[in-house]
Amino acid sequence: MGEGLITLRDRSxxxxxxxxxxxxxxxxxxxxxxxxxxxxDRLRATFRSGxxxxxxxxxxxxxxxxxxxxxxxxxxxxxxxxDLHKPKFESVLSEIQITxxxxxxxxxxxxxxxxxxxxxxxxxxxxxxxxxxxxxTLPPFTMAQHATRMDDCFIRREPxxxxxxxxxxxxxxxxxxxxxxxxxxxxxxxxxxxxxxxxATEQLLAELIPKYLSQDCYAVLCGGAEDTxxxxxxxxxxxxxxxxxxxxxSILLAAAPHLTPVTLELGGKxxxxxxxxxxIHKAAKRLCWSKFFNTGQSCVAPDYVLCTTQTRxxxxxxxxxxxxxxxxxxxxxxxxxxxxxxxxxxxxLMDMLEKSKGKVVIGGESREEDRYIGEFRGMAxxxxxxxx
Numbered sequence: 001m002g003e004g005l006i007t008l009r010d011r012s013x014x015x016x017x018x019x020x021x022x023x024x025x026x027x028x029x030x031x032x033x034x035x036x037x038x039x040x041d042r043l044r045a046t047f048r049s050g051x052x053x054x055x056x057x058x059x060x061x062x063x064x065x066x067x068x069x070x071x072x073x074x075x076x077x078x079x080x081x082x083d084l085h086k087p088k089f090e091s092v093l094s095e096i097q098i099t100x101x102x103x104x105x106x107x108x109x110x111x112x113x114x115x116x117x118x119x120x121x122x123x124x125x126x127x128x129x130x131x132x133x134x135x136x137t138l139p140p141f142t143m144a145q146h147a148t149r150m151d152d153c154f155i156r157r158e159p160x161x162x163x164x165x166x167x168x169x170x171x172x173x174x175x176x177x178x179x180x181x182x183x184x185x186x187x188x189x190x191x192x193x194x195x196x197x198x199x200a201t202e203q204l205l206a207e208l209i210p211k212y213l214s215q216d217c218y219a220v221l222c223g224g225a226e227d228t229x230x231x232x233x234x235x236x237x238x239x240x241x242x243x244x245x246x247x248x249x250s251i252l253l254a255a256a257p258h259l260t261p262v263t264l265e266l267g268g269k270x271x272x273x274x275x276x277x278x279x280i281h282k283a284a285k286r287l288c289w290s291k292f293f294n295t296g297q298s299c300v301a302p303d304y305v306l307c308t309t310q311t312r313x314x315x316x317x318x319x320x321x322x323x324x325x326x327x328x329x330x331x332x333x334x335x336x337x338x339x340x341x342x343x344x345x346x347x348x349l350m351d352m353l354e355k356s357k358g359k360v361v362i363g364g365e366s367r368e369e370d371r372y373i374g375e376f377r378g379m380a381x382x383x384x385x386x387x388x
Contacts, residue, residue, distance in 0.1 A: 036227075039219050040234050043162045043189040046216040052159060052187045055114055059107060061184045061213055065177070066103045068212040069096060075204060076173060083172065083198035085339035085371075090294060095173040102178050106185045113185065117155040159187030160261075161237030166228065166251070168242040169197035169341055170297040175265075176205060179240045180218070188238070189217045193231060196224050197341055229254075236260050243267075267299035274307040274315065284318035288326055295338035295373075319376070320362055332365060332372045340371040349373060 051057060069076070073096055080086040080095060163183050167176035172195050183190040192209065194202040206220040221231060232239075232254035241251050242265040255262050274283055291302050307315060327334040340346040346368060353375070362376035 036221060036231050037234060039221065040162060040191065040236075043191065043217060043219060046214075047159070047161050047189045052189060052217055055111060058184055058187055059110060061217070062103055062107050062110070062181065064212045065181065065184065066100065066107075068208050069099055069103070069177070072204075072208060075208075076201075079198075079200035079204045080173065082200040083169075084294070084297070084341055085337075086294070087336045087338065089336065090338065094294060095171060099174045099177045099181075102181050106181050110185055113157065118152075120153055120155060122153050157186070162189045162191065163238040163240065164191050164193065164231070164236045166193045166239070166241045166243070167195050169195035170294060170299075172198035172201040173205075175242045183240075184218075190219075191231075191236075192218070192220045193228060194220065194222065196222065238263070241265070265299075270300050270303050272302040272305045274305060274311050280311075280314045280318050281322070284315060284322045288319060288322045292323075292326065292337070295340060297338075297341065316361055323362065331363070332367065332370075332374050337372075340373060343368065343371060346371045346373065 046052070073092075076096060077086075077088055077091045080091045086095075165176060165179045165183065176192055176194050180190055180192060192205065194205050196202060202222055206222050209218060209220045221227070229250075232251060235258045236255075238261050239251060239255055240263045241248060245266050248264045248266055251264070252262055272287060274287075287302060287305070290298075290300075293301070305312075305315070323331060327337050331337050340349065350366060350368075350373070353373075360375050363374040366373045366375060
């Protein structure tokens with residue numbers, strides 16, 4: 001048992017050391033000799049062979065993916081901590097457990113999903129033409145009823161082919177693996193493009209996926225923005241992207257010539273509106289939890305609070321008290337406080353804060369060396385949005 005723990009620690013250290021990138025290039029899952037198109041062609045040939053269609057194959061791959069997460073939980077936590085300074089609780093809750101839950105759900109329902117659906121309605125389009133001619137004398141509303149005696153309508157769900165999954169940096173594990181679970185369950189082959197911003201997690205996925213899943217059906221391609229642009233020149237049967245609206249537009253443009261269906265999961269603004277007779281301490285607790293979880297780097301994290309002056313005066317002390325309860329007197333020293341993902345992102349946020357007309361109402365210390373931001377800013381506005 002002791003030897004196993006030592007080996008796990010050594011492996012963890014090795015993963016993180018190997019995840020250090022040179023600024024001129026990226027570590028890749030595939031051989032440098034294999035181009036993107038060759039990888040795609042290999043997966044497409046596998047799909048056309050029909051190997052991914054049977055239920056047993058899909059179930060085996062889902063079970064292997066489950067083993068990947070369960071057997072490498074410590075390595076995953078270490079990579080997430082290196083990339084985002086994620087505490088163990090957040091890594092387990094927002095990355096590991098959510099992936100396991102999705103896997104359990106898919107394995108439990110896979111057989112049902114693969115069954116044809118027969119209980120569907122029918123209309124005149126689904127009636128055989130010879131029967132339609134013979135029924136011209138029937139009242140319109142009885143023709144479909146008579147059709148049930150001659151035809152059989154059902155829905156059969158079939159795999160699309162080779163799909164591309166482009167992940168995001170704020171949840172670098174589950175935003176890749178959850179779409180992969182769906183792709184496997186649907187019988188597709190998949191190419192995974194993790195975010196290059198979270199380099200440790202990217203490299204960990206690039207190493208683990210080929211060890212646990214079929215290399216003829218699933219591949220990890222690493223790289224930066226230019227590599228992604230090159231990848232999008234290829235034809236895919238579906239693209240799943242999580243990220244910004246700017247990149248989403250370029251993905252849609254790249255998919256349009258091939259008429260490739262695209263699923264976009266994008267971020268937006270999330271105001272928090274506090275009004276009326278409420279439990280101010282409960283509101284403060286929920287606000288702090290949702291804003292500081294993953295250091296606010298979530299697409300649904302509250303961006304700002306809208307409230308009356310009276311509510312604000314009661315809310316600020318409650319927020320200070322809640323922050324002290326959550327993170328202690330010095331949140332920056334708390335093991336439960338994450339960090340902004342990169343220095344570039346940190347500087348962007350600090351620039352926005354400095355250009356704002358608000359004043360610091362909670363905290364005030366921010367450090368670029370470890371990408372820590374520890375301040376709330378507020379400004380008084382009227383309901384038309386005019387700052388005062």
